[in-house]
Amino acid sequence: MGLEELAVRLNDSDYINWLKAGRCLLILKAALHPFVTQRTRAFHGNLLNQDSLLKEPCANSACRPRGNTLSSACRACSQWQTVILRHHRQRNTTVNWGNCFPPHWRTDHWELAKAYMPRGQGKVKGADQCDASALLNLISHCDCFHTVDLKVVTEVIRYRNELMHSCELCVRDEWMRHFQVALKNILRHFSHVPQMETAGRQMEEMLAADLSMQVSGLDGVDSVDLDGIEFDSVSQQAETSADSIGQWEAELLQERLQELLGADDGDDAKTQDIEQLKMLGGFLQANTDLSQRFSTELRAIKSLEARE
Ligand SMILES: [Zn+2]
Numbered sequence: 001m002g003l004e005e006l007a008v009r010l011n012d013s014d015y016i017n018w019l020k021a022g023r024c025l026l027i028l029k030a031a032l033h034p035f036v037t038q039r040t041r042a043f044h045g046n047l048l049n050q051d052s053l054l055k056e057p058c059a060n061s062a063c064r065p066r067g068n069t070l071s072s073a074c075r076a077c078s079q080w081q082t083v084i085l086r087h088h089r090q091r092n093t094t095v096n097w098g099n100c101f102p103p104h105w106r107t108d109h110w111e112l113a114k115a116y117m118p119r120g121q122g123k124v125k126g127a128d129q130c131d132a133s134a135l136l137n138l139i140s141h142c143d144c145f146h147t148v149d150l151k152v153v154t155e156v157i158r159y160r161n162e163l164m165h166s167c168e169l170c171v172r173d174e175w176m177r178h179f180q181v182a183l184k185n186i187l188r189h190f191s192h193v194p195q196m197e198t199a200g201r202q203m204e205e206m207l208a209a210d211l212s213m214q215v216s217g218l219d220g221v222d223s224v225d226l227d228g229i230e231f232d233s234v235s236q237q238a239e240t241s242a243d244s245i246g247q248w249e250a251e252l253l254q255e256r257l258q259e260l261l262g263a264d265d266g267d268d269a270k271t272q273d274i275e276q277l278k279m280l281g282g283f284l285q286a287n288t289d290l291s292q293r294f295s296t297e298l299r300a301i302k303s304l305e306a307r308e
Helices: 003-009 013-050 075-086 109-116 132-141 150-164 173-189 195-208 211-215 242-262 271-285 288-293 295-307
Strands: 224-226 229-231
Touching (some): 003 242, 013 132, 013 150, 013 173, 013 195, 013 211, 075 109, 109 132, 150 173, 173 195, 211 242, 242 288, 242 295, 271 295, 288 295
Antiparallel strands (some): 224 229
């Protein structure tokens, strides 16, 4: 299970901060996705009702993005492109056409939504599979969310990027305090979304929880002894049990790996990304449990390093 190694990682309070902040973003994402799905579906339906050209099926099997560009698309797909740009909240922006499969724009609202997201969303099929960054970017880029205050959303995106781009996977207490303010603001801003109340409570519990105590040293009545480290198996809330800490830790690391490895489509891999990948690879390698879980990704990192 690797719980011993997890316990060691949880000796570092800045790493715990990193995990907790990441967990809060997972909670935020889960709370937002029904709202985002509903809003995006309605937007897609409205577009179809307003423009009969959009109802025509794609007429050209070559309507596929090359890298991040989509050129010489058929009449219907070109019209979708025009409409997508028209509804972009930020003018003169780069649309990540590489996220989209244009022949599905007509039938799938999520294929449309992906045009407003950061790159690397090609394989994602719905809001529930997106990370917080993808959902928040959609909200800040598509004008079907015009009632949402951009400032509140971009603030959380900024913290999310700082968190995920932190090479050491660590954030300080002071950073956490600012982050919590940004979270409170976004929760308040979306207070009309029914899931937000529970999300706020879950975040508060998460931020107050003593994660290191969950994994080590509790005098549990019914505890399991693993190589001298005790794991309390009673009276712990499911949310913060050692297993679930390990699970969301893996989810966050996976998100970061996907972002970095997904960015490597050919000549686009940035030197900075490679450096971050190396550091992340080193971290995974230093922990047997993580290096086993992410063995495929570690191989991909090694082959990238070899190409340099
Ligand atoms: Zn087409």
